[in-house]
Structures are given as structure tokens and as C-alpha cells.
Amino acid sequence: xxxxTPNLQLNDQGELRHFLTLxxxxxxxxxxxxxxxDGFIDEQGQIRKVPNLHGKTIMNLFFEPSTRTLTTxxxxxxxxSADVVNLNIATSSxxxxxxLLDTLWNLQAMLADIFVVRHSESGAxxxxxxxxxxxxxxxxxxxxxxxHPTQAMLDMLTIRRHKGDIYDLKVAIIGDIQHSRVxxxxxxxxxxxxxxxxxxxxxxxxxxxxxxxxxxxxxxxxEDGLDDVDxxxxxxxxxxxxKSALLPSEKEFFNLYGLTRDRLSYAKPDAxxxxxxxxxxxxxxxxxxxxxxxxxxxxxxxxxxxxxxxxMSIITENAAVLKQSASVxxxxxx
Numbered sequence: 001x002x003x004x005t006p007n008l009q010l011n012d013q014g015e016l017r018h019f020l021t022l023x024x025x026x027x028x029x030x031x032x033x034x035x036x037x038d039g040f041i042d043e044q045g046q047i048r049k050v051p052n053l054h055g056k057t058i059m060n061l062f063f064e065p066s067t068r069t070l071t072t073x074x075x076x077x078x079x080x081s082a083d084v085v086n087l088n089i090a091t092s093s094x095x096x097x098x099x100l101l102d103t104l105w106n107l108q109a110m111l112a113d114i115f116v117v118r119h120s121e122s123g124a125x126x127x128x129x130x131x132x133x134x135x136x137x138x139x140x141x142x143x144x145x146x147x148h149p150t151q152a153m154l155d156m157l158t159i160r161r162h163k164g165d166i167y168d169l170k171v172a173i174i175g176d177i178q179h180s181r182v183x184x185x186x187x188x189x190x191x192x193x194x195x196x197x198x199x200x201x202x203x204x205x206x207x208x209x210x211x212x213x214x215x216x217x218x219x220x221x222x223e224d225g226l227d228d229v230d231x232x233x234x235x236x237x238x239x240x241x242x243k244s245a246l247l248p249s250e251k252e253f254f255n256l257y258g259l260t261r262d263r264l265s266y267a268k269p270d271a272x273x274x275x276x277x278x279x280x281x282x283x284x285x286x287x288x289x290x291x292x293x294x295x296x297x298x299x300x301x302x303x304x305x306x307x308x309x310x311x312m313s314i315i316t317e318n319a320a321v322l323k324q325s326a327s328v329x330x331x332x333x334x
Contacts, residue, residue, distance in 0.1 A: 008129055013325075015318040018129045018138045019311045021147040022188040030153065030192055036310035037157050037303070040079075047075075047305050052313045053082035056113040060086045062141065063119045068277050068301055069141050069151070073116050076308035085112075100124075101131055108133055114312060115139070122146035122181075137315045139308075145181050150311060151276050152185035154304040156193060158296055159231055161303070162272050167194040172225050172267070174201040174257060175235035175284050178208050182276045183235055187214050201225035202257060206237075222257050226266040234259055234275045234285045250283045259285040264294065272296045 009018040009025075016029060040048050058077045062070050070086070077084045087107070107115070114137045117125045122144030129138040142148040159166055171190055177183050177200045190198050198216045200207070211218045219225030226232065237253065264273065273285075273295045281287045289295060 008126060011318060011322055013318075013322060015321075016311075016315050017318065018125075018140075019149055019315060020125050020129060020138065020140045022149050022152060022185055022192065023147070025192065027192050027194075030156065030189060032314060033153050033307065033310045034157050034160060036314060037153075037306040038161075040306040040309050041303070045302070047079055047302070047309070049079050049081070050309075051081045052309075053077070053080035053113075053316060055083075056080075056316065057083045057085065057111055058114040058116060058312070059107055059110075059112045060084070060116045060141075061089070061107075061118070062087070063089050063117075063124070064142065066118055066141070068304065069118065072301065072304040073141060073308050076305045076312065079305065080309055080312060082114075082312075100128070104128055104131060108136060112136060113316070116141050118142045120144055135319070137312075137319070139311060139315075142181055145179055146184070148181045148185050148276075150304070150308055151182050152189040153311070154300055154307040155186055155233065155274060155276065156189050157303045157307055158274060158300045159272070162296055162299070163230055166190065168196050169230040170197040170199070170228060171195050171231040171233065172199040172201055172219075172229040173233045173235065174222065174225070174259060176206045176237045177202050177211065177235075178206050180235050186233065187216060191215055199225050199229065203253075222259075222263055223266050226263060229267045230271055232259065232264070232267055232271055232273050234273070234279075236275075236278065236280050236284055250280075254283055258283065259289050261286065261288050261292070264289055264292075270294075274300055276300065 007024040009016060009020045011017040042048055060070060060073055074084055074086065115128060116139045117128055118141035119125065123146060124143045125138055125140035132138060140147055140149055156166065163169055173183055173186060187198060199219055200211055200216045201219045201222050204220060207218065271294060273289055275285060275297045279285060279290055281290060290297060
């Protein structure tokens, strides 16, 4: 059945064509990504090498600095047997005055199949997705304060592999809730997967105007917020996105909201500690916790490869199915 799909990232059959945001998706889309990602992880926790994207060309367009995201995308692409091109924005023609669309269309003429885009402007990935050719796919690797969907999905995979079903869990997110695209995507994912309770912890100056509208419980006291939770996610202070001084100092933030061993004891004894990185030790989290037994931060990095493999595999497979369906229909109409 063909559906009307106002959501830019879905095709006519309601399946993923692009991966831009978790907003507007259904739980089945998220569970599909998690299930496919699980299949790329072997019994030893290693990531499989598969031929799924052999012959495809993927271009990583990172207009914003990145270490983990760019590297894990590149590894994921190579594990899928794709041809990979990393565009050096610092030396690209955009620095010579070429518009984003002209850059895009020139790269598209080089037979790109997937663009992985990271940009400091919110909505950049959506803008690009609206202008690519029908056969080209766009994956959002982070846009401004808006969205970081693959990060949220690798976080969900980490939670699921360590804690089982997400729907019965209490999750606390600590830090800069206002400026973090990661937090926004995490809340969307946790809501879609029906987490039992989502808490956000931080000073009022780092909260959005109406955080309760996000469907979360708000705490400005870290001990109260951590009480009896199953999962703790720390996020860093987004200093580059703050337009004014919203905190007295990083030291003061750590004194009030830094995750220490003592504060961790308020959570359940088997609670896991997560962080999307980069970790600022002694600012949002103590080194003893980062390196402690309850930390699964490095697992997040590994699972990021599997999740990004899953997203790219799913959107290319969906395109192949749609193409085959159209071909069959044409033959039937002939």
C-alpha cells in the first residue's frame, strides 16, 4: 500500500529514505535499527564485515569538527564494503565562496549514493535532503542544536544490550539540557521506546523554557534526580552554543551537578553510566566514575559503528525494495 508521506525522511511506503531526526518516526523504525545493529555484532562483541554496500559511494560532509562520529561512520561504511570519501571542508570550494547547494550538486555528479552530513546550523541536513536527487540518501550526523539521531540510537542500543527492554527503565540525563541536540534526540528515542520515566537534571539556566512539555521529570537537585534510576547519561556543557554566561564557573557546575562516586550511589546498584563524548573529566563527571565498573562509555563508541551500519543498510535496502516494486508495477501496467 502506498502512503501519503509528509515526513521528508520516509519514502512512499513509509520506510526510511533519509535519517534526519527521530521526530515523526514510529517505534518500529527505531526497533528495526536496533535489531539490524544487533545482527552486526558477533558473539565476541566484534563488528562484522559484510558486503551490504559494495559498489556504493558514501561521502562524509562534516562542516563541524568531530572525532568519534566521523571515525565511527567511516569504519561503519568500510565494514559495509562501501567506497568512502571524506570531504575536507577546510580546503573545499565552500571556502572560496561556493554555495552549499553548488557543492552538493557537484558531489552528487561524482555519483554519491549517501551523504553523511554534520553542520553547525540546525536544519542543514533537512535542507540538503530536500535538494538531492531521488536516488541519493542523507544521514544527519548532527545539526546545530536540533538533532543527532544516530547518537541517540547507539545510546538506545547500549541500554538495550546492558539492561534489556527499555520500557521498564528509569533514565536520568544530567547536564546542559537546553543546548544539546543529543539530549533532544535521546528524549525522543526514550519516549518512542516507552521508557518508564525520563528525568533531566541541571540548573534552570541550562533547561529549555518548558522542559515538562518534553514529557520529562525535571530536577535541579542531582541526588533527588538520581534516586533509584537504572541509567545515567551525562552530557557535556555546550559552551560553544551558549550566547551568554549561564554558569558561575565549570568548578561550580561540578560541585553541584558533577557525577561522583558518592552521587552515583543514589542510583540503583546496577545502574549504568553513559556519556556521548567528548568527556570533560572534572566538569560533568569524575574520572573515578568514567573509569569505573558501571561505566559503559566505551561500549557506546563500539555500538555506534553497528548502529550506523544499520541505518545505512536499511535505507539502501528500502530503496532497492521500492525500485523493485516500481519495476513490477510497470511490467503489470505494460
